[in-house]
Amino acid sequence: MRRRYQIGLSLLLAVSAITPASAQELEKLSIVVFGAPSLGAFLPPVIKQLKLDEKYGMSIDFQERTPDAYTAQFNSGEFKVGGSAALLTVGLADIRGVKVTYLFNLFDYWGAVVTSRPEIKTIKDLEGKDIAAAKGTTNYVMFDWFARQLGVDTSKLSVVNTATPGLVGYALADRATAVQLWEPAYTTLHAKKPSIQLLDLKIAESWEKATGSRNIPYLGVAAHVDWAEQHKALIPKLYAAYKDAGAWTVAHPDDAAKLISPKGNDGDRKAIADIIRANERLGMNIRAAAEVKKEIRSVYDAGRSIAFLPSDPSDATIYGGPMQ
Structure with a gap:
């Protein structure tokens, strides 16, 4: 009180x-x-x-x-x-x-890809797998760019499109191999499921290499x-x-x-x-x-x-x- x-x-x-x-x-x-x-x-x-x-x-x-x-x-x-x-x-x-x-x-910008599947170690491992995302957002488009910088063929990702409020639920229920989201959804998710694995997008390194900033x-x-x-x-x-x-x-x-x-x-x-x-x-x-x-x-x-x-x-x- x-x-x-x-x-x-x-x-x-x-x-x-x-x-x-x-x-x-x-x-x-x-x-x-x-x-x-x-x-x-x-x-x-x-x-x-x-x-x-x-x-x-x-x-x-x-x-x-x-x-x-x-x-x-x-x-x-x-x-x-x-x-x-x-x-x-x-x-x-x-x-x-x-x-x-x-x-x-x-x-x-900051974006993340999370997974509960132990066999998924890197973004590259998602090729041929399903990923839940709010595909209509710029955050997903920027994720696409960063994933390509890491050598990922993003055309091989099977995207399950959902609204942003649904992303945390997808990750909690493990309804897709991975989920692409950002803050504050990531922090909310991590508080509920600390074991969730964060896949490294190397955002700062890739951006600085491409733009100098x-x-x-x-x-x-x-x-x-x-x-x-x-x-x-x-x-x-x-x-x-x-x-x-x-x-x-x-x-x-x-x-x-x-x-x-x-x-x-x-x-x-x-x-x-x-x-x-x-x-x-x-x-x-x-x-x-x-x-x-x-x-x-x-x-x-x-x-x-x-x-x-x-x-x-x-x-x-x-x-x-x-x-x-």
């Missing part, structure tokens, strides 16, 4: 330090994100609990969707702003004539170009809200874990807090798109090399407007 009180007091003090704009001045904004567990759903509960949207004169309504529904509803313009904006998906939308722009990065912009916030042009003054406020949420999360990992995993048990929340502290797998890196333009282009190059992108996305996909 005392612990709950202390956490509640910590949150209350954080909220009380914020002076939100009056309700009449709040600009309404609807943002579509992936459902939990996902990186897109990581910071929204922090933003809402601490009223960081109100601090910057906004009232944000975060709407959760599956990856396929997210892509369809964002690309169609039903939602003008997306908070689970995978960079390669933004690039592909642009090539297909949907004018969108990557406003800022939230997380760098270890930064891999992966997921952030994107918007339709027409919306961005009409809301230039709002974008820096949205960026500031996310930056504040990220800084608070890093400073208060235990409290943040309770917001990010409200339905989880103590073990789940401890695992979330641990990855926030370490950040190696989480990869939180909140940067304006213009600051990582070179790295974004490297991600586009990777997408082209595996034929996910048929051509180069336009410069307009990398937002260059002011962020202050």
Whole structure:
């Protein structure tokens, strides 16, 4: 009880330090994100609990969707702003004539392949086997690229496509030879099944060899170009809200874990807090798109090399407007 009180007091003090704009001045904004567990759903509960949207004169309504529904509803313009904006998906939308722009990065890439089968030692061993994955996500596309760097013929993988919330269940039930997922799903899974085997993708080594950098912009916030042009003054406020949420999360990992995993048990929340502290797998890196333009282009190059992108996305996909 005392612990709950202390956490509640910590949150209350954080909220009380914020002076939100009056309700009449709040600009309404609807943002579509992936459902939990996902990186897109990581910071929204922090933003809402601490009223960081109100601090910057906004009232944000975060709407959760599956990856396929997210892509369809964002690309169609039903939602003008997306908070689970995978960079390669933004690039592909642009090539297909949907004018969108990557406003800022939230997380760098990290992906994993796990298995409970003792005979599977490496990614190469998965050729000819089934692997459960959310195939419509950029995380899977990037996995495809990294697997190829290790000499894997990914056309020989039998992919069982499922939505991101189902990946942990596949791994727990051992319903496929392997499962491709990422944070925070990996940490949630490992907390429930510590014996699960992680297959090494050699992400940092392969990326540095190919690009000369270890930064891999992966997921952030994107918007339709027409919306961005009409809301230039709002974008820096949205960026500031996310930056504040990220800084608070890093400073208060235990409290943040309770917001990010409200339905989880103590073990789940401890695992979330641990990855926030370490950040190696989480990869939180909140940067304006213009600051990582070179790295974004490297991600586009990777997408082209595996034929996910048929051509180069336009410069307009990398937002260059002011962020202050």
